Amino acid sequence: RPGAADPGSRSHVTHCDESFLGKLGGTLVRKKRSKEVSDLHEEGKNAINAPLLPAGTDIHPEDTLLEENAERVMLDPTSRENLKFKDLVKVLIDWINSELEEDRIIVKDLEEDCYDGQVLQKLFEKLSGRKLNVAEVTQSEIGQKQKLQTVLEAVNEMLRPHGWTIEWSVDSIHSKNLVSIVYLLVALAMHFQAPIRLPEHVSVQVVVVKKREGILQTALVTKELTSTTENFDFVLFATERDAFDTLLDHAPDKLNVVKTSLITFVNKHLNKLNLEVTELESQFADGVYLILLMGLLEDYFVPLYNFFLTPESFEQKVHNVAFAFELMQDGGLKKPKARPEDVVNLNLKSTLRVLYNLFTNYKNSE
Template identity: 80%
Template sequence: MSTPQSGKMKKDESFLGKLGGTLVRKKKSKEVSDLHEEGRNAVNSPLQPSSVSLLPEDTLLVSLSECITMSLSTEENAERSMLDPLSRNSPRFKELQRVLIDWINNELEEDRIIVKDLEEDLYDGQVLQKLFEKLSGQKLNVAEVTQSEIGQKQKLQKVLEAVNEFLRPHGWTIEWSVDSIHTKNLVTIISLLVALVMHFQAPIRLPEQVSVQVVVVKKREGILQTSHVTKELTTSTEIMTGRFERDAFDTLLDHAPDKLNIVKKSLITFVNKHLNKLNLEVTELESQFADGVYLVLLMGLLEDYFIPLYNFFLTPEIFEQKIHNVSFAFELMQDGGLRKPKAQPEDVVNLNLKSTLRVLYNLFTNYKNVE
């Protein structure tokens, strides 16, 4: 997570006077080379759409030609599929790939593994092995490095068997295979990654409602037939993260609003007990914590340290700045030994009452005896 520069913040002098000292925290930075990625794609993916020399309709013909060529030597009723180039260039589809790549790189940072391209970097099973081992805590008995196609497929087979054994009992539909992954089918690779993100409840936010068009070529009675199929890769965030499951706060909101008010008053009393030390006071939980400022300050008070102003936006004005503040507060919670909040930073910023209550109740449970 990037750290805002102090020059980008508007300083509130009267507010600054209420804060006394600083605590140095480590800054995190991340560098991505777009030039390297473009160069690699240009060399390794000559059949991918080119914004300079090919129009979308031309690229579709190239893709269909490749798909048909693959099918000419196949048996009767054999089927091949390929991502429609228009879908490949979709901004939402590209955003989904970016989020997944960032997630993998974050998970495998300690292994010094850097993924640039999902098709080129995941097809041989090496990255998938490391990712699954990290997520599941299991160690797979497979060869570390395999160069031959046979060796790669054998390794990929064992990795996918382990993944499927993990996912199938929980109702997941297995939409991937050794052949589809090894032939760099981007749709099936992403389907597998999305399933892993959802099953292991990864702390990321996937773009919602991402669908793509897949060109399907089937050989029937010696004739090649083509069709387009819509493939849904992501649904709503609520469904993907499993936050549709009801809990005590859902019950309070739906059936016991009087008790909900009691809970809110208790939480307000708790947070004000500490924020009053800075001459601050909360009256509305969902709105006053939405920009993350009070959450950050509250964590500093509960853990008895002051937080440098350059670590967060004191007067956030845009959505991204508020997200940064809430995410930073979540990091402070984890540094204090608390589990990562189930709520997403976006939920708190978007004034989701249940998410804010869950975060604050977690603080209350852990710090209710702190003076």
């Protein structure tokens, strides 16, 4: 009958469908088995390479995609949390922000803010007084690397004749290698005699991953970022040597005269609160007297919840001194050249500089 289903043809269609699905199923099974073999092979490679990895080190998938004989360098996670290294990073960030304040550039993270060359370009131009021929804003990876190439060529050309070892490259900076970025910034700070104190003896460990005959080989290597203070003492305030350098270096016998003058000045104001200073370096080290002194000089009351009235830890003292520095800047003074940590650590020259700055600005205040 026309249009009626033929049992024979129906059986034929069913047979063909089963045959097709069978073939498709076989293909899927083969692909699944092939993937299992591939996964097993990868697992075997990882098992072979695993004993070579330093304990606690995470190797990301992209780090295994290396060409033969290529290598990748990463900061060891333990070193990233090292307090001296974190202090160095903070000093460098504060320095960059101080230098680029007029450009309204604020750096919060060295890896994220320096990799594309924009900040490094502005910093180099500010320090060197030299304008680089680069595009102002570059979004593409190619454009960023071209800018980095121009900036680093200028930096390397300037540093190499002075014996600097170039520990950075376009690829390492652009790949956000923090160690390379810090090496570069430390070199710039020292070459241009930045008025900052770099923490001494800062070393980190980096994980070096190399591919040899298809196998990843890893090793921990120690990198020294800063050495002793003696090697870069010229960095400290060298751009603005003042009376205290001369005083401490050539006329230490007159130091007591200066200290007496400063003590007289601070006590003239602190006596209003029935407070008195006899030792400059120790009694200002926790920041409390500095804060109270600023309130007296500017004629306002500083709320007690803004600082630690009886600081116990190093961090609380640093907080107080840093807060006093903020009050000074709010009063129109330049940002102190000293670091809060230096004042807390009883560094006489740093404390004298801070107090002398107050003396020159408020010596006629009643």
